Amino acid sequence: MSSDSQLPLSSRPKEIRRVETADFHGLLLQWTDGASTSVSAEELRRNCPCASCQEQRGDSSHSKPLGGKSSLLRVVSATVEESLRMDSIWGIGNYAIGIRWGDGHETGIYPFSLLRELSQTSSVK
Numbered sequence: 001m002s003s004d005s006q007l008p009l010s011s012r013p014k015e016i017r018r019v020e021t022a023d024f025h026g027l028l029l030q031w032t033d034g035a036s037t038s039v040s041a042e043e044l045r046r047n048c049p050c051a052s053c054q055e056q057r058g059d060s061s062h063s064k065p066l067g068g069k070s071s072l073l074r075v076v077s078a079t080v081e082e083s084l085r086m087d088s089i090w091g092i093g094n095y096a097i098g099i100r101w102g103d104g105h106e107t108g109i110y111p112f113s114l115l116r117e118l119s120q121t122s123s124v125k
């Protein structure tokens with residue numbers, strides 16, 4: 001009998017490693033299906049799934065008229081270097097990781113499915 005429900009996501013990371021080298025800055029992921037992928041910090045930050053980043057990117061599902069009430073959110077000025085530095089990474093339940101960035105941003109929760117989507121088959125070892 002199948003104890004697991006058939007989620008579209010059949011794989012989860014069994015190991016997530018933070019890598020910071022001259023060539024690559026991001027995460028290496030080993031998946032339970034044997035795949036090994038990598039995703040750059042830049043890609044992760046650019047696709048931060050938290051509400052405020054989505055709003056800044058303008059991809060909230062309900063479109064708002066431009067020029068309306070201005071958002072209370074302000075873009076925090078941080079250097080690119082800061083905003084792309086991963087200060088810490090932690091697991092959230094059994095489905096996601098959280099990342100705290102160098103500029104203090106930590107509201108993004110990255111479900112494994114998103115990580116898999118953003119990452120590419122790794123050539124980095």
Ligand SMILES: [Zn+2]
Pocket residue numbers: 048049050051052053054105107108
């Ligand atoms: Zn965010």
